[in-house]
Amino acid sequence: MLTTADKRAAFKKLHESGCFIIPNPFDVGSAKALQHLGFKAVASTSAGFAWAIAKADNRVTVDDVCDHLAAISAAVDIPVNADFEDGFAHEADKVGVNVARAVKTGIAGLSIEDFTGDNSKPLFERELAIDRIRAARQAIDADNSGVLLTGRCEAFLRGVKDMKLVIDRLTAYAEAGADVLYAPGISTPEEISTVVKAVAPRPVNLLVGAAGPSLKIAGDLGVRRISVGAALARTAWAGFMKASKEMAEQGTFAEFANGYPGGELNKMFS
Template sequence: MDKGRVFRQLHEAPGIFLMPNPWDPGTTMLLASLGFKALATSSAGFAFSRGLPDGGVPFDMMIQHCKDLISATGLPMNADLEKGKGDSPDSAGETIFAAEAAGLAGCSIEDYSGDDHNSIYEFSLAVERVAAASEAAKALKGDFVFTARAENFLHGRPDIEDTIKRLQAFEAAGADVLYAPGIGDINLVRQVCSSVSKPVNVMAGRTFTVAQLLEAGVKRISLGPYLTTFAFAAVRNAAREMLDKGTFEFSQQAMPFGELQQLFSQGADKDI
């Protein structure tokens, strides 16, 4: 199966689709069993599971993580590869080749530099990076869906005009999907979608519903780190109950052991 082609078809089909973000093989298998049509990695989710901050995972470790998740599911897997292998346009192209070699159906690359003093790449460099990544994706033998991300709203620059300018330039440079995470206003989401012609990904948040995002013109919804942070909150709340109350009522809300045992028995022979 050409997972890249299957993934692209989800973007070409009518309506909207959900693409949640597991952080290990177990959560990958669980989400795949529930009927989602595609999954995505979370850079923050994986980093937190390793006891690291978001942005603290080396590129090679992230690629191995992608391979681990891919081996746990037959679904198309998209990867959050942060800024990629480096800062240059050439490194952006190399990122695509590494992603495809890992078995990914698609990936995203950001215009966040990782430099606290100059967090967003200068406009022309950001566009050159997207152009190089797009060219690399089109040079692959199989289909591959490349997402270009404009990171202003996640890094203290809530400039919708510059964000749209970047997304439009990324579209012209060949990106397949456009993504500006951190926008929490549905009117701004609608403005982004109406400003470009390629599919738009939005990171879900408490202020949105699927119906609202569909009406706004969104094609794809991901959750970024939210499933991971929700799981961490559940563990923290359970620990506080044990320490503060001396009770274990949280266990009544746990998934049944037998259900998980049955699910993971299906992957017992997998090399993951």
């Protein structure tokens, strides 16, 4: 097994050139499967993990998440990036305390978003949002951990499609210490290239869900990292719910024919 320091060094190296996919497992088994398939790093998903423990997205606790991150980090021999939501606090100093705790789980990176949790006023005030990134940076650097910090501007994802605001925030987050910048919800080539150019040379993470550019196209636009959020979890739940509804509503079992072979799963986890 690689050491935590090895994983963090490898994660940093991945961000130096090219474009890579960082898929989002929702439990230890899915994380190990993604490693088996050859992915060089994985990232947690707040929604996927929440559903796996029968909670809604944004309803998990910092205790839940830190236990989850520690379990995944210990299970795989590749770097783990944490979806650390809003840092599980509003105040910058409390975000710093929670980030320091997350660093101890063995992760190689984490993201802090500026979503307030209130759809009527979705973004933290600009200065507070910057202070929160700065506090996360200080917590990461306190023990020279080498964890990469991603600053997320949630504007597009929350219906605030203001590119000037997004660029202003992302560049401010970079100045406050974010290593990677992320604006989930941008999707067109124009939006993507605008963000990439605005924050260069800092790397950009792109969220791709049901549709989006290929790895090659995203790389040509200057994207460094592609994550898929809760898409893998939703896909897994789709198969489960379709088969379960067939049993409940029709009393038949035809959907089981689409299941992944148990023997192959046993080989993968042996």
